Amino acid sequence: xxxxxxxxxxxxxxxxxxxxxxxxxxxxxxxxxxxxxxxxxxxxxxxxxxxxxxxxxxxxxxxxxxxxxxxxxxxxxxxxxxxxxxxxxxxxxxxxxxxxxxxxxxxxxxxxxxxxxxxxxxxxxxxxxxxxxxxxxxxxxxxxxxxxxxxxxxxxxxxxxxxxxxxxxxxxxxxxxxxxxxxxxxxxxx
Amino acid sequence: xxxxxxxxxxxxxxxxxxxxxxxxxxxxxxxxxxxxxxxxxxxxxxxxxxxxxxxxxxxxxxxxxxxxxxxxxxxxxxxxxxxxxxxxxxxxxxxxxxxxxxxxxxxxxxxxxxxxxxxxxxxxxxxxxxxxxxxxxxxxxxxxxxxxxxxxxxxxxxxxxxxxxxxxxxxxxxxxxxxxxxxxxxxxxxxxxxxxxxxxxxxxxxxxxxxxxxxxxxxxxxxxxxxxxxxxxxxxxxxxxxxxxxxxxxxxxxxxxxxxxxxxxxxxxxxxxxxxxxxxxxxxxxxxxxxxxxxxxxxxxxxxxxxxxxxxxxxxxxxxxxxxxxxxxxxxxxxxxxxxxxxxxxxxxxxxxxxxxxxxxxxxxxxxxxxxxxxxxxxxxxxxxxxxxxxxxxxxxxxxxxxxxxxxxxxxxxxxxxxxxxxxxxxxxxxxxxxxxxxxxxxxxxxxxxxxxxxxxxxxxxxxxxxxxxxxxxxxxxxxxxxxxxxxxxxxxxxxxxxxxxxxxxxxxxxxxxxxxxxxxxxxxxxxxxxxxxxxxxxxxxxxxxxxx
Numbered sequence: 126x127x128x129x130x131x132x133x134x135x136x137x138x139x140x141x142x143x144x145x146x147x148x149x150x151x152x153x154x155x156x157x158x159x160x161x162x163x164x165x166x167x168x169x170x171x172x173x174x175x176x177x178x179x180x181x182x183x184x185x186x187x188x189x190x191x192x193x194x195x196x197x198x199x200x201x202x203x204x205x206x207x208x209x210x211x212x213x214x215x216x217x218x219x220x221x222x223x224x225x226x227x228x229x230x231x232x233x234x235x236x237x238x239x240x241x242x243x244x245x246x247x248x249x250x251x252x253x254x255x256x257x258x259x260x261x262x263x264x265x266x267x268x269x270x271x272x273x274x275x276x277x278x279x280x281x282x283x284x285x286x287x288x289x290x291x292x293x294x295x296x297x298x299x300x301x302x303x304x305x306x307x308x309x310x311x312x313x314x315x
Numbered sequence: 316x317x318x319x320x321x322x323x324x325x326x327x328x329x330x331x332x333x334x335x336x337x338x339x340x341x342x343x344x345x346x347x348x349x350x351x352x353x354x355x356x357x358x359x360x361x362x363x364x365x366x367x368x369x370x371x372x373x374x375x376x377x378x379x380x381x382x383x384x385x386x387x388x389x390x391x392x393x394x395x396x397x398x399x400x401x402x403x404x405x406x407x408x409x410x411x412x413x414x415x416x417x418x419x420x421x422x423x424x425x426x427x428x429x430x431x432x433x434x435x436x437x438x439x440x441x442x443x444x445x446x447x448x449x450x451x452x453x454x455x456x457x458x459x460x461x462x463x464x465x466x467x468x469x470x471x472x473x474x475x476x477x478x479x480x481x482x483x484x485x486x487x488x489x490x491x492x493x494x495x496x497x498x499x500x501x502x503x504x505x506x507x508x509x510x511x512x513x514x515x516x517x518x519x520x521x522x523x524x525x526x527x528x529x530x531x532x533x534x535x536x537x538x539x540x541x542x543x544x545x546x547x548x549x550x551x552x553x554x555x556x557x558x559x560x561x562x563x564x565x566x567x568x569x570x571x572x573x574x575x576x577x578x579x580x581x582x583x584x585x586x587x588x589x590x591x592x593x594x595x596x597x598x599x600x601x602x603x604x605x606x607x608x609x610x611x612x613x614x615x616x617x618x619x620x621x622x623x624x625x626x627x628x629x630x631x632x633x634x635x636x637x638x639x640x641x642x643x644x645x646x647x648x649x650x651x652x653x654x655x656x657x658x659x660x661x662x663x664x665x666x667x668x669x670x671x672x673x674x675x676x677x678x679x680x681x682x683x684x685x686x687x688x689x690x691x692x693x694x695x696x697x698x699x700x701x702x703x704x705x706x707x708x709x710x711x712x713x714x715x716x717x718x719x720x721x722x723x724x725x726x727x728x729x730x731x732x733x734x735x736x737x738x739x740x741x742x743x744x745x746x747x748x749x750x751x752x753x754x755x756x757x758x759x760x761x762x763x764x765x766x767x768x769x770x771x772x773x774x775x776x777x778x779x780x781x782x783x784x785x786x787x788x789x790x791x792x793x794x795x796x797x798x799x800x801x802x803x804x805x806x807x808x809x810x811x812x813x814x815x816x817x818x819x820x821x822x823x824x825x826x827x828x829x830x831x832x833x834x835x836x837x838x839x840x841x842x843x844x845x846x847x848x849x850x851x852x853x854x855x856x857x858x859x860x861x862x863x864x
Contacts, residue, residue, distance in 0.1 A: 186363075189502040191509070192495070222497065239492070259495055260516065261509030268513065275520050279488035300489045305477040305751035307493040309367050314359060314498075 137172065145220035146230075152216065154315050158184070159215050171212055178208040181215075186313050191258040195238045222313035231311045232301040236294050246291040252277050325443040330453075333392060357734055362498040365692070365737065366508070368748035370498070372694050373730065375757060379705050380726050382465075386458050386712060386719035393454045394716050395425050397445050401436045416578050417655035422648060426655070428714045429648035429786035448798040451788045452777070455713055459770060462709075466762045473758055477751040487519055494747075504743050511745050535603075542599045546618045549595065553588045553622060554629040560584055561633045565641065568649070581653070582660035585626055589703065590664055593619050593696050609749065616695050616756070623703045624764045630657075631710065631772045635780065645786040651714035658707050658718065662725040665700060669736045677740040689742040697733070698757050701726075702765050709769040713776060 133156045141152050160171040162180045178197050187193045197208040200218040210218070220226060221234045239247055241254045253273060260266045268276065284292055284300045292300075301307050354377060362370040402425075409420040423430055436445040494512065499505055527535070564581045596618045600611050634650045643649055673690050680687040704722065711718040778796050782789035789795045803819050806812040 186500050189500055189505045190497065191505065192497075235493070256491070256516075259491065259509065260513040261506060263506070263509070266510045266513035268516065272517060272520055276488060276491070276516055279520075280491065282488075284489040284492075297492070301493050304490055304493040306367070306749060308476075309750060310494070310496040310498065312367075312498055314362075 133172070141216055145216055146223045146225040147216065147220050151219065151223065151315070155216055155219050156212070158315055159212050173211070175203065175209040175211050176215075178210075181210055186315065191261070192238055195241065199234065199237045219313065219315065222311065224312065224314070228301070228308055229298075231308060232298045233294070235301070235307075235311060236297045239297075246293050247297065248291040249277055249281075252280060252292075325445075330393070357730075361734060361737065363500040364504050365741070365743045366496045366499050366504070368694060368744055368750045368753075369692050369737065371750050371754050372692070372697055373734070375698055375754070376701060376726060376730050376733075379701055380723060380730075382462060382705070383708065383719040383723040383726065385461075387717075387723055389454055389458055390712070390716040390719065393450050394431070394447075397436055397447060397450065398425050398431050401432050401434065401447070402430075403432075412576065415656070415659060416576070417652045417659070418578065422652075426715055426717045427648040427651040428716075428788075429645040429651075429783070431716075431788045433788045433790050446802075448788045448792075449802055452795060452798055455716075455773075458712065459709075459773065462766065463770070466758070466766055470755070470758045470762050473751075473755045477755050491516065499743075507743050515747065538603055542603050546596055546599060547621070549592055550618075550622045550625050553592060554625045556588070557581070557585055557626055558629050558633060561630065562637065564653075565637065569641075569643070578652075579656060579660065582656045585630075585657060586660050586664040588626065589623060589661070589700070590668060592622055593699075596622075609747075612695060612748075612753075613756075616699065616760075619696065619699050620702075620760055620764060623699060623706075624768065627703070627706055627710075628768070631768075635772065635775055639776075639780045645783045647714050647783060647787055651711060651718075654707055654711035655715055655718065655721075658704065658711065658722060658725070661700075661704055661707070662729070665704075665729055666732055668700075669732055673736045673740040690740060691744050692737055692741045694744075694748065694753070699760075702757070702761050705761070706765045706769060709766065710772055713773055 133153065138149065138152060141147070142149060145152070147155070156171065159176065160168045162176045162183070163171060163174055167174045178201075181197055182188060182193055187196065190196070194208075196218065197210065200214050200221075201208045201210050202214050203209045203211075221230055236247070237243075239251060239255050241251045242248075247255075256268065256273060256276060260268055281290065281292070284296050286296050286299070287293075358370060358373055358377075361373055403423075405420070405423040407420045407423055413419040413421055417426070421427065425431075431451065432447050434447060436447060491512070496508065499508060560581050564578065567575065567577050593615075596615055599618075600615045603611070603614075630653075634653065638646050638649055638653075641649075673692075676687075676690040680689055704726075708718055708722040776795070778794055780794065782792055782795055784790055789798060792798060792801075803816055807816050
C-alpha cells in the first residue's frame, strides 16, 4: 500500500478527493486494485490506461453481480462501445457506490443502470429484464410469464403516477425515497 | 484548603489538555488505516457473503466496542494510574478460581471501587496534588454525559434518515426495485438471494388478504392474549427466581465467605434464563401466526427486551436496597464483584451459545435431519444479548473501573467467534429484514430502557446511598455526591473560581433538581435522609423537598 502511494501523483490524489465522494485511503486502494487489473507493462501509466470489460468483471465485487454488464456500460466513457473503463471511470463508479454518496446520486445512477434500453424511462421490457436479473436465470427461480405480467402490473400500478405506462426518473426516486435500506444496499466497497 | 483548590484546578487543566491531545491522537490514528484494516476486511467479507442485514449486527458490535474502549481509556488515565501511584500493597493470596469469581485476591486491586483511596495524592512536596474523590466522580460523570449525548445524537440521526418507513405501508411490489443488495459478492449467496426473491415475489403475487370470519378473529385475539400472558408470566417468574437466588447469595456470602464457587450460581442461572426463555418466546411467536412477518419480529424483540430489562432491574433493586443496606464492610465492592461475575458468565454463555446454537445445529441440519438445513444467524436475539451485556457494563463502571476494558476484550473475542461461526455454519437470511428500521430500533432500545435505566441506578447510588465507611474514595461521606458539594463550598472562598460556583448553583443544581424530581417515589432511605438533610445547606434542601413530594 505504501508503494502505490508513490505512484499516484499527489495533485491527482487531491483532485480526485475533491471530485468524488471517496476518501484518500479509498482512492489509493482503488488505484492499487485498478493497476492489478492491467498487464505489468502498462502499470506505470495506470492513470491513462483503459481496462477491457472482461478484466473489470474479474473483480470479486462485480464478478457475481447480476447487474455487472449494465454497471460497466453506464460508467464506461469509452467512445467505441467496448465498455472499457479508465481509472477515472473506475473512480466514478466507486464514488457513486461509496458510503458517502447521497441518495440523489445513487437513485439517479440506479435508474440509469436499470434502464436497459437507455431511452430515459423504465418501460415494460426494462422491468422484465430487471426482474430477470433479480430472480436469476435458474429454472426454479425464473418467473413464469403470468407471474411476470402480474408483478409488472403491480409495480406500474404502484409507482406510475402519471399513468403513461413507464416509470420516469422522478417516479423512480419517489419509490426509492420510501425505502430507507436502499442507501446501505446500493453500495460496493473495495 | 488552598492545597485542595490548587489540586482541583490542576486537575481541570490537566483534564482538558488530555482531552485535546486524545482527540488529536485519535485523528492521526484514523489516518493509519492499517490499524482499522482488520475490521474493514472482516466487515467486508461478512457483507459480501451475508448481506447488509447480518452486517448490521457486526457494525452495532463495533459501535459498542468504541463506548467501552473510550470508557476504559479515560478510567485508566484519570483513576487507575493515580491509584497505582498511591497503592497499598496487596497481601492476599491468588488462586485460579478468582478469575471466575472476582473475589479474593482481586478485592485489593484496582479492579474494584473498594481499593481506591480517598486521599489527595501528593508525590512531590509542595507540588500539584490529585484529589481522588473528585477525579473518580468527575471521570465517571463525564463519561456518562458524553455517552448520553452520543446516543441521543446517533439515534436522532438514524431516525431522521429512516423516517420514511413510518409512513403508511404502501405497495410491496415496487419495493422490488430497490431490494437488490450490491454488497453481496459471493456467487452462492447471490444465487440464494435470487431464489429467495423469486419465492417472495411468487408469495406476494399469490397471497391476497383473506377476510377472516368473526370467529377466526376472536380465536386469534385469544391466542395473542394467552401468548402475552405466558411471556409476561415467564418474565415475572424469572425475576422472582433471580431475586430469591440473590437473597440466598447474600446469605451464602456472609456465612461462607467470598471465594466460593457457590457465588457463581446466580450468574449462571441468570444467563441460563436469558439463553433459553427467548427460544420459548420464538416458539410462542410461531404458534401465533402473525399476518405480517415484520410484526412477529417486533413482538418477539419486545418480549425479549422486557425479560432482559426485568432481570437487570431486579438485580439493581437487590443491589441498591439489599446489598447497600447490609452490614457488610464494603458493599460497593460486593456489587462490583456481582457484576464482574455476571459479565464473565454471560460472555462464556455467549461463546457456548455460538457453539451449540450454530455449530451443533449445523451438524444436525446437514447429517441427521437434512430437512432442517443450515441455521440462520438470529440477528435480533444476538443484538439483544449485546444490549444486555452493555447495560451490565455501564452499571458496573462506578463499582469496577476496569470493567469496560474487560468488556472490550470480551466483545472483541465475541466479534471474532461470531464471525467464524457465521462463515462456517450459517446460511444467508431467507426472510426480509428491514435493516435500517431495525438498526434504529436497536439504537433506541440501547438508549431508552438500557442507558436511561443505568443513569437512574447510578443517580440513585450517587445521590441517595451512603458509601461504605471503611473503603473506597468516598468513605465517611454522607453520599458520593457530597464530595462535589463540599468542593464547591471550598471554591466559594476563592474569588478566582466564582464562575464555577455560579455555574454549579444556576445550571447544574437546577438540572439535578428536575432529574431527581423525575426519578419518582421516595424510598424509606430517603425519608431517613430528609431528617438528616434538614441540618445541611441549600442543595440538599432541594433534595429534601422533592423527597417529601
